[in-house]
Amino acid sequence: MIRSVKGTRDILPPSSAIWNHVEEQARRVFRAYNYQEIRTPIFEETLVFARGVGEDTDIVTKEMYTFQDRDGASLTLRPECTASVIRAYIEHRLDQQPGLVKLYYMGPMFRRERPQKGRYRQFYQIGAEAIGSESPAVDAEVIELTAEILCAAGLANFELLLNSVGCPACRPQFTSALRDALQDVSKRLCSDCRRRAQTNPLRVLDCKVEADQPVIETLPSILDYLCEACRIHFLKVQEYLRDRAIPFQIRPRLVRGLDYYRRTTFEIVHGALGAQNAVAGGGRYDGLAETLGSKVPAPGIGFSIGEDRLVLALEETQSGGHAPAVDLFIAPLGEAAFRQVAPLARTLRRRGLVVELAPEARLKRALELAHKFGARYALIVGDEELAAGRYALRDMGSGQQRPVAPEELYESVKANVPHA
């Protein structure tokens, strides 16, 4: 049997309805915040990500789907979208647009990791970028926007974790201080941490091993090493979040794996997700445009929601999905009835009703199907009804049945279905 490749999956009904719901809510909230959609290609020149995300990151060194085009060019399936958006921003001179450039995107990303709960090789992100300002006011609005989308989708009980990772002026001093401190204590840490102390000291701070925590507590905090500008920026972001009554926890040990982050970084976690508990993450990336070759600076901040994880959390916390119901199940008994009723079905569908036209001539079977589809009404059209010019409209809830003229049908059904 041919199966979907490792780390990819089919999203089937009824789950696909939840995906649509999430995307509809996200678009609604984006519109309210005056964000507009950008659609970038699913693959780019490899350079976009190698430079944008960072040559030494895990994503670039071991997780990208990179292939050679027939003309020899190196192309890569996008592992994230921020680099692509900035590439488009530069390419189309969006810096010439008035005010902040506020863009959102949604779609699949690709990383070749070992799959597990909440992690797939093709996964979906809903994200946005606000480009053109260094103001902490933008940081606060972007964080609020992230939370608003999660709320609108129906997620509750998530936690916002906040940190500042400094800038090129202050972060190197912190890193070397951390390295020094680890020299003395690394022998008291777990084997993973002893390795990380060499390869990526920042990662030690993120260790989840219980026994290591007392030692990790004693390590220097990035927040003590922020330069004056970064310190003020961070305080302002916190202030603005408090103004909006958005609760957050400062996590000086929140470390992010993409090189482009500067200053504000944040993560939103949820308890229903397993080990991969981040449902969204984001941060500021003031130097990214220059890294990608822009002559004009384009400071920005963005976020990305893991749609797979959001849907997962919704499915785990909410009661069973609501099956989309059929408004009217039409059961023509025989060829003549079928031919007469087909144009009627189209008319009703054009007017917004959800109509199922059964190719089934047996009434018992048709009603059985109507029931299984959760139909509100069934319409029975047999020889008797054809002769009378009035069809039998059956209320599937009560079992009551009454004759209705075809032209009255729409009003009769519409009056008792939720939408339309």
Added chain:
RNA sequence: GUGGGUGUAGCUCAGUUGGCAGAGCGCUGGAUUGUGGUUCCAGUGGUCGAGGGUUCGAGCCCCUCCACCCACCCCA
């Protein structure tokens, strides 16, 4: 890339000491030729993940491989 767990019907899972491959749900038909749900009856369903070995005999024991899941690393 590393570790652990699990593989039996479309789904969820039983399967005793190695002795005929099972249940529930689903699906199909019937009881009811034009009336669903509830009920009753019947039917449909299988490379027991794959290959090899031991044995008179393997879903069960042994070996190899594969897939999926969970976790590590890292991230959404």
